[in-house]
Amino acid sequence: MTVWFVTGTDTEVGKTVATAALAVALLAEGRSPYVIKPAQTGVESVDAGDLDEVRRLAGNVAGHEGVRLKAPLAPDTAARLEGATLPGLADQRDAILTAAESHDVLVEGAGGVLVPVGEAWNLLDLAQTVAHAGTEVGFVVVARAGLGTLNHSVLTVQAIQHRSLTVLGVLIGSWPEQPDLAAEQNLLDLPLITGVPLLGRIPAGVGALDGPTFAAAAPEWLTLPD
Ligand SMILES: Nc1ncnc2c1ncn2[C@@H]1O[C@H](COP(=O)(O)OP(=O)(O)OP(=O)(O)O)[C@@H](O)[C@H]1O
Numbered sequence: 282m283t284v285w286f287v288t289g290t291d292t293e294v295g296k297t298v299a300t301a302a303l304a305v306a307l308l309a310e311g312r313s314p315y316v317i318k319p320a321q322t323g324v325e326s327v328d329a330g331d332l333d334e335v336r337r338l339a340g341n342v343a344g345h346e347g348v349r350l351k352a353p354l355a356p357d358t359a360a361r362l363e364g365a366t367l368p369g370l371a372d373q374r375d376a377i378l379t380a381a382e383s384h385d386v387l388v389e390g391a392g393g394v395l396v397p398v399g400e401a402w403n404l405l406d407l408a409q410t411v412a413h414a415g416t417e418v419g420f421v422v423v424a425r426a427g428l429g430t431l432n433h434s435v436l437t438v439q440a441i442q443h444r445s446l447t448v449l450g451v452l453i454g455s456w457p458e459q460p461d462l463a464a465e466q467n468l469l470d471l472p473l474i475t476g477v478p479l480l481g482r483i484p485a486g487v488g489a490l491d492g493p494t495f496a497a498a499a500p501e502w503l504t505l506p507d
């Protein structure tokens with residue numbers, strides 16, 4: 282089974298909404314998604330995290346969180362502030378490999394791709410250790426629609442490719458109802474400048490939909506990577 286890492290050009294670009302849309306598209310193909318959030322920050326123990334939001338939108342998909350931390354900061358920073366220990370790289374890797382035995386796994390990072398999700402390691406380190414175990418790994422990069430996204434997207438794609446990891450494509454996390462000139466041109470320029478496919482665009486506002494409405498529409502917004 283595949284392991285797709287869902288990263289973004291920044292925090293708040295729509296990785297969670299994109300993860301939910303990818304999960305719906307996998308379900309629509311009769312596949313079995315498993316969603317992992319290795320490190321959830323900015324939530325108390327009783328709060329809904331990204332995995333809960335994915336389940337609200339996509340239905341009760343299988344999955345787990347690696348750790349949750351209170352401060353709305355990078356995981357290693359949040360852990361330092363509360364004196365918490367982050368799960369080790371091998372533990373997070375093994376949890377992914379176990380899930381991948383029977384599921385197509387979606388792993389959502391925290392913030393952008395170089396944000397530490399462990400003690401001095403990031404999503405690229407995690408992806409590399411999963412790939413070294415012989416599992417097929419790919420990245421989906423969630424990007425903003427408008428001016429500024431070209432640079433952020435190329436930086437992210439090249440950081441991933443620099444580690445000899447595969448970028449499956451770019452997905453626009455929130456496509457405006459009235460796109461401006463930059464957004465419209467970015468539909469052409471994003472695949473040109475990054476060298477990877479544009480997998481689709483998720484309409485702005487759909488993260489606020491109820492689950493069934495979201496799930497009915499989500500497959501139209503994107504093309505699943507091969
Ligand atoms: N297409 C969309 N429609 C509606 N709301 C959206 C959309 N994309 C993002 N949002 C909203 O923007 C906020 C940030 O989105 P999201 O949580 O997906 O970002 P993220 O990249 O997952 O952030 P993090 O780094 O914290 O995981 C959320 O409140 C979300 O509901």
Ligand SMILES: C[C@H](N)[C@H](N)CCCCCC(=O)O
Nearest residue numbers: 292322323353354355391392
């Ligand atoms: C709290 C937020 N929503 C994310 N979970 C964590 C984002 C960390 C970003 C760190 C940084 O790039 O400065």
Ligand SMILES: [Mg+2]
Nearest residue numbers: 296297331389
């Ligand atoms: Mg998120």
